[in-house]
Amino acid sequence: MTRLLYAFVKGAALIHESILHLNDRSGLFLTDKQLHFLIMGLIGMGILAVIYPLFLVLSRHHVLTIAWIYVFTVMVVLCFAIEIGQGITGTGNMEFADILSGMAGFMLLFIIFAVLRGVCLLIMKLFRL
Template structure:
């Protein structure tokens, strides 16, 4: 986990240095906070232009559960990273990428069980409605 996080930090540091060098080259003299404002704003808007059409398409197909799953899965990723970082900072456990993976697999496994039970419920409801129409 530590190696993975250091790799991510290195990649971010390289991108950060390139953006700072562009800032110096073009003589904009933007502060670090102004650069964060611009870069995160641009990344966020790029994500909106990708996510919005996908979610709109899913909503039109009545796939609200899929939208919910994507949202919760994203939150679970953030939560598991926060827990691991918290364990490192507070020395209450070891920071391990495998812990994150097991947590995510646990959510996927439990959701799969839920999805199967939900589908059985919907099949029973359809069967009852169909038999009442006869």
């Protein structure tokens, strides 16, 4: 897990340095905060350009799928935050396996929920006929 985080941080640092060099060479001389504002804004809008049409289609009949995507995203962030927090504070071992285990727990309980929901909807549909 630590290696993965260091690799991610190293990659982010390389990208950051490249952007800083590009900023200096272009003559813009934007501050670090201005660059964060611009780059993160562009990344967010790029993600939105992909996600918005997908959610538009899903919203017609698949609200549960949208809810699952949202909760899955929150759970990934939460699991990583807990593990990083354990590594920083020394209150536990920062392990990628813990993230996978936590996500597997969410997935299993979601599958159980989805099956039970499907059975309930089927029963309701059968009794309406």
